[in-house]
Amino acid sequence: MIYDVGVVGAGFGGLAAAATLAKKGMKVAVFEASNELGGSAGKFERNGYRFQSGATLGMGFEEGGVLHRLFDQLNIDPPAMTLLDTIMDIHMPDRTIHYFRERSRWYEEIQRVFPTQSSAIQSFYDEVYRxxxxVDQLTEDLPVFPPRTLKDFMHLVPFVNKDAMKLLPFMNQTVEDRLKKYSLHNHRLFRVFLNGELMDSVQTSVEYCPAFLGYAALQTFHKGAYAVHGGLAAVAERLASFIKHSGSDLYMRHPIHKVEKSGQHFEFHTKRDRVFRAQKALLNNSVHNFHDTVSKEMGEQSYVKALKEEKRDSWGAFIIHGGVEGAVFEGEDAMYHQFIDPQKPDDLHDGGQFLMSLSDPRDSSMAPVGKRSLTISTHTSISPWWNSEKYEADKEQMKNRLLDTVDFYFPSFKEKLDIVLPGTPITFQKWLRRKNGKVGGYAPTGKYSWLNSYSIRTGIPDVYQCGDTVFPGAGTLGVTLSGMTAAKEMTR
Ligand SMILES: Cc1cc2nc3c(=O)[nH]c(=O)nc-3n(C[C@H](O)[C@H](O)[C@H](O)COP(=O)(O)OP(=O)(O)OC[C@H]3O[C@@H](n4cnc5c(N)ncnc54)[C@H](O)[C@@H]3O)c2cc1C
Known part of the structure; x- marks a missing residue:
């Protein structure tokens, strides 16, 4: 048989696209290399714990949010989840900032922690929300962005209205440029805080982050951040089950090693020499892997240039999955904790600052009774891991740096751990097939860097791409949006 669409990868992007296509009556085949769904937002189980492979914080589930719209369109319920009143606690050597969802509480907190410049910071946040x-309004209609074809430009014309014009100044400035307008660029503490939030969401810091992208990410936290019961993998499981119930197929443990054009359709070759056929192809296995997946002829036809691609930098992640006695965090409201290393508070990566996500104590699927599963992750530079002659020692050292920092803020944490599983970019390549362990898409490198983004188009007729290496970039919300945009274009 010939499928309508073949999707490579069951990450959030591929699953969102496949479910949307299946809803529209298309016969889809999704090929997933591993035996887990959700990729970087998936899970694995060990010793009675459920660990989240990377992503932990759910967003876009509020009324009108991207995931909410997706589940609405599919007419299925999302998994149970807890809406976080405290998005996260940010632990700094001399204070803890409670990052509240509600605007009024957040503004009160701004007054408490940044008393001397609170009104400037609140004005800055007024702008962030506005x-x-x-940006949200513009993305709702799923236009192809950045536009690549005349058709893409034509589709953008209706969006050129008064509101969109208001966005223009934020498309040619960085967040730092905007901070200068509020005389906040030298406010050290606020910068450390903001850099932490931007690294978590946009993978970069104030000086390199295009203002409109940074603002969109910052306000998203306040629209609703969620701890999904069963982890974000539970969302992937719902989408997968919708795809199967709609009559489409999901092939687990089916790594695709080549996609090539054959006559009027595309052939998907699996490692076990099985060949599947489809009219169209959607690649969700990241642009980093593009040239390893498509045939040479297709590669030459594409906008994605192998040489340019190799030179573009991406972060890796150092991760620790762990299990801990629940008592250590007794009385703590927050499930998400950002830590600033007291020794090196300005380091943005490699342990200088990092996020620890604790499982929801109300969610019994994540840990044995009285325990909590946790994920600690920090951005890391990739090449040292691949070139290290003392890989195991480096891994041990990074693990200790992260655990020591948590222990500094929560004494006795280390002794209450009963399982600790560290992972490096090498782990991400092995289990999630992220080339060289690159995760989180392309970090913005300046005010115009968004112009270098890949859209869902590959430049090859009937071949599309989605996921965190495609605009708007990383995060389960962003990749879901790219999957929905791709599905919309494939059925236009
Ligand atoms: C440490 C970490 C923490 C994060 N935290 C958050 C967070 O809290 N909240 C949030 O929203 N986002 C977070 N993110 C980002 C988010 O996880 C990703 O942006 C998103 O999940 C990526 O989805 P994707 O669709 O691009 O594909 P991926 O998740 O990369 O999935 C791609 C899938 O394709 C499969 N695949 C690869 N090659 C092949 C092949 N040849 N054949 C078949 N299948 C293949 C892979 O096995 C994988 O399942 C985090 C990321 C990391 C790494």
Whole structure:
């Protein structure tokens, strides 16, 4: 048989696209290399714990949010989840900032922690909310962005209205440029805080982050951050089950090693020499892997240039999956904790600052009774891991740096751990097939860096791409949006 669409990868992008296509009556085949769904937002189980492979914080589930719209369109319920009143606690050597969802509580907190410049910071946040809302409005109709074809430009014309015009100044400035307008660029503490939030969401810091992208990410936290019961993998499981119930097929443990054009359709070759056929192809296995997946002829036809691609930098992640006695965090409201290393508070990566996500104590699927499963992750530079002659020692050292920092803020944490599983970019390549362990898409490198983004188009007729290496970039919300945009274009 010939499928309508073949999708490579069952990450959030591929699953969102496949489910949307299946809803529209298309016969889809999704090929997933591993035996887990959700890729970087998947899970694995060990010793009675359920660990989240990477992503932990769910967003876009509020009314009108991207995931909410997806589940609405599919007419299925999302998994149970806890809406977080405290998005996260940010632990700094001399204070803890409670990052509240509700605007009024957040503004009160700003007054408490940044008393001397609180009104400037609140005005800055007024702008964040205002501009973020315009970006949301624009993305709702799923236009192809950045535009690549005349058709893409034509589709953008209706969006060129008064509101969109208001966005223009934020498309040629960085967040730092905006901080200068509020005389906040030298406010060290606020910068450390903001850099932490931007690294978590946009993978970069104030000086390199295009303002409109940074603002959209910052306001998203306040629209609703969620701890999904069963982890974000539970979302992937729902989408997968919808795809199967709609009559489409999901092939687990089916790594695709080549996609090539054959006559009017595409052939998907698996490692076990099985060949599947489809009219169209959607690649969700990251642009980093593009040239390893498509045939040479297709590679030459594409906008994605192998040489340019190799030179573009991406972060890796150092991760620790762990299990801990629940008592250590007794009385703590927050499930998400960002830590700033007291020794090196300005380091943005490699342990200088990092996020620890604790499982929801109300969610019994994540850990044995009285325990909590946790994920600690920090951005890391990739090449040292691949070139290290003392890989195991480096891994041990990074693990200790992270655990020591948590222990500094929560004494007795280390002794209450009963399982600790560290992972490096090498782990991410092995289990999630992220080339060289690159995760989180392309970090913005300046005010115009968004112009270098890949859209869902590959430049090859009937071949599309989605996921965190495609605009708007990393995060389960962003990749879901790219999957929905791809599905919309494939059925236009
Ligand atoms: C440490 C870490 C923490 C994060 N935290 C958050 C967070 O808290 N909240 C959030 O929203 N986002 C977070 N993110 C980002 C988010 O996880 C990713 O942006 C998103 O999950 C990527 O989805 P994707 O669709 O691009 O594909 P991926 O998740 O990369 O999935 C691609 C899938 O394709 C499969 N595949 C690869 N090659 C092949 C092949 N040849 N054949 C078949 N299958 C193949 C892989 O096995 C994988 O399942 C985090 C990321 C990391 C790494």
């Amino acid at each position: 501009v973020g809302a315009i």
